[in-house]
Amino acid sequence: MAKSIIITGGAGFIGSHVVRLFVNKYPDYHIINVDKLTYAGNLVNLSDIEGKSNYTFVREDICNYEAIVALMEKYEVDGIIHLAAESHVDRSIRDPFTFARTNVMGTLSLLQAAKTVWDKSPSKYEGKRFYHISTDEVYGALELSNPAGDKDGRGPYGDSFFREETKYNPHSPYSASKASSDHFVRAFHDTYGLPTIVTNCSNNYGPYQFPEKLIPLFINNIRNRKPLPVYGKGENVRDWLYVVDHARAIDVIFHKGTIAETYNIGGFNEWKNIDIIKVVINTVDRLLGRPEGADMDLITHVTDRAGHDLRYAIDSSKLKRELGWEPSLQFEEGIEKTVRWYLDNQEWMDNITSGDYEKYYDEMYSNR
DSSP, X not given: OOEEEEXXXXXXXXXXXXHHHHHHHOTTEEEEEEEOOOTTXXXXXXXXXXXXXXXXXXXXXXXXXXXHHHHHHHHTOOEEEEOOOOOOHHXXXXXXXXXXXXXXXXXXXXXXXXXXHHHHSTTTTTTOEEEEEEEGGGGOOXXXXXXXXXTTSOXXXXXXXXXXXXXXXXXXXXXXXXXXXXXXXXXXXXXXXOOEEEEEEOEEESTTOOTTSHHHHHHHHHHTTOOEEEETTSOOEEEEEEHHHHHHHHHHHHHHOOTTOEXXXXXXXXXXXXXXXXXXXXXXXXXXXXXXXXXXXXXXXXOOOTTOOSBOOBOOHHHHHHHOOOOOSOHHHHHHHHHHHHHHOHHHHHHHHHTHHHHHHHHHHTTO
């Protein structure tokens, strides 16, 4: 094999798309998917490539330093693409310790393992790469200087954007844990010369996303005529990126990005939460043969989330300028594909919401 690459969190939402892309696009790479299979990991997400000769799955906790070292030595790993993370803000507010353990200590475990193994290599860091995927939430919040947006309800909602040089200002336990992990990655480059890259990405949407997140949750609730809980007035603004475009960006950056650089990945696609919810409702209603907007009455405003950032917006111009990447899908096309996928894959959704997949994996791996 030309390269041996560990992708952490490869059974999750974004990770499964990255694993699929690399396994199919690079048949001469050995892709090792390392995933603990927490509630957000599901191997069904990768059933189409599980039999490929250049793919290996390993159930492991990234915090298990000795196990990661052993894996890297066994497979002579050249690169790590690190996606494994706890990522739901509400869960981080309820249980910050889990987020600190996985996001901070897990990242540190991987960094130290990479340093330990690669330091023994005759070529040391030559041809090696540690790529850490982070979030735009580490930057804090932006001003909503144009609250009305343009005439059809979409942005721009302000002149300020998150850029690679924006100072960190995390507001939730989740974003604080990711900010800390980012600092560790950069420190390992500055202290030891480890060949690292960091990217910060905006909100992703698309197939295989765990239905605690806004878009799949609301698609499922609309289908089943359940309430759609909206924080506050739904005025918060987010930049949305189709997950397949994020996977494409990761591919480009892993292969062509400059060591020690940071790249922001965004969709140039800002929406107020309430407006994106209305688009999802209209799309689901239309595809289910219901009158468009028939389910608007499901919108239920609830108490706002603690520390809820008002606006995120990513400036991806550096990535476009230096590496030629830009989103391939307009939001209207992406949301249509996304809604169709969830409506066509109700068995996947039912398996997730029932929790049966977790019991299956626990039983499968209990004797290994």
